[in-house]
Amino acid sequence: AQKITQTQPGMFVQEKEAVTLDCTYDTSDQSYGLFWYKQPSSGEMIFLIYQGSYDEQNATEGRYSLNFQKARKSANLVISASQLGDSAMYFCAMREYETSGSRLTFGEGTQLTVNP
Amino acid sequence: EAQVTQNPRYLITVTGKKLTVTCSQNMNHEYMSWYRQDPGLGLRQIYYSMNVEVTDKGDVPEGYKVSRKEKRNFPLILESPSPNQTSLYFCASSFRPAQRSDTQYFGPGTRLTVL
Numbered sequence: 643a644q645k646i647t648q649t650q651p652g653m654f655v656q657e658k659e660a661v662t663l664d665c666t667y668d669t670s671d672q673s674y675g676l677f678w679y680k681q682p683s684s685g686e687m688i689f690l691i692y693q694g695s696y697d698e699q700n701a702t703e704g705r706y707s708l709n710f711q712k713a714r715k716s717a718n719l720v721i722s723a724s725q726l727g728d729s730a731m732y733f734c735a736m737r738e739y740e741t742s743g744s745r746l747t748f749g750e751g752t753q754l755t756v757n758p
Numbered sequence: 759e760a761q762v763t764q765n766p767r768y769l770i771t772v773t774g775k776k777l778t779v780t781c782s783q784n785m786n787h788e789y790m791s792w793y794r795q796d797p798g799l800g801l802r803q804i805y806y807s808m809n810v811e812v813t814d815k816g817d818v819p820e821g822y823k824v825s826r827k828e829k830r831n832f833p834l835i836l837e838s839p840s841p842n843q844t845s846l847y848f849c850a851s852s853f854r855p856a857q858r859s860d861t862q863y864f865g866p867g868t869r870l871t872v873l
Contacts, residue, residue, distance in 0.1 A: 646800075675858055687801075687848060687864035694858055733800060737858075744789055744808065744855035745816065746862060748800035 645669065646734050646749035653754050655724045662709070663719040663752045665734030671695075673739040676717040677746065678708065681731040690732075693717055724756045760785045762865035764849050770871045771839055779834045779868050781849030789855040790832035791816070791862065792824065794845040801848065807832055808855065839872040846870075 647666045655661040667676065678690040693701045693708045701708040709718040721728055734749045762783045771777055783790065791806040793816075803816030807826040821843055823835040832851075836843060846869050850862040 673858070677861070679864075685846065685867045685869075687850075687867075689861050689863065692859050692861060735801075739858060744791075744806060744852075744860075745803055746791075746801075746850075748793075748802070750798055750800045 644749075645738075645747045646736055648732075648734055648749035648752050650752045651750070653752055655721075655754065655756055657726060657756055657758050658723055660720060660722045661724055661754065663721070663732050663734075663754065665717045665719065665749060667715050667717060667734075667736050669715075669736065669738050669741075671738040671740040675737045675739065676708070676710070677735045677737070678706070678717075678719045679733045679735060680728075681733065681751070682727075683730070687733075691719070721754075726756050726758060729754060729756045760863075762849055762851050762863055764847075764865040764868050766868060767866060768869050770873065772873050773840055774838050777836050777839060777870075779836075779847060779849075779870070781832045781834065781865060782830050783832075783849075783851040783863075784830065785851065785853065785863070786829065787851035787853050787863075788829070789852045789860075789862075790826065791850045792822070792832070792834045793848045793850065794818065794843075795848060795867075796845050804834070804847075839870075841872050844870060844872045 674695045676693045680688045707720045792804040793801040805824040807813045849865040852862045
């Protein structure tokens with residue numbers, strides 16, 4: 643079974659609007675972490691935001707927030723006030739601290755296009 | 759500047775010709791890892807290292823070797839490359855993997871084509 647599922651291969655959003663990128667995960671660990679990375683067309687991987695399974699509040703970093711719904715095993719990334727520079731591939735990833743320790747497992751990614 | 763560097767950034771080679779992709783970090787990170795990225799598959803871990811002289815297999819280690827003789831360097835070796843190893847390769851490092859929020863920082867990537 644896929645451990646990280648990103649069901650949206652491509653998403654489009656108008657500049658200045660908010661967009662939600664979906665991520666669902668599968669783990670039997672009680673202790674795990676969820677990460678989002680951005681990959682612009684230049685290819686580098688840029689860390690955006692982290693959510694721990696025991697964190698009581700949803701993580702936020704500037705325009706990025708993570709909508710963490712533990713019971714539904716979802717960790718959706720919300721980008722507010724989209725900018726043209728947000729056009730990129732976005733990856734959701736998970737660390738399972740009990741079973742896999744340091745390993746990061748990635749989803750297939752979502753290509754976001756911000757239209758002017 | 760704190761960074762992870764990889765060389766070369768682009769490489770075209772032929773089947774069977776041994777090659778090495780270097781990875782170096784200047785952040786005194788304990789943990790280093792190699793990933794490959796293929797369309798529709800995301801990133802998959804090849805090998806990782808928790809510290810000097812400690813390496814272990816990831817999800818797709820076949821056809822690759824690594825070594826960690828110094829803390830800052832973690833080269834990826836393809837002894838006999840094959841076309842199915844054509845991919846985008848990333849090196850990553852992190853400070854302290856035992857810490858839950860420990861974040862991996864990625865190098866710029868190496869695009870490898872094996873003919």
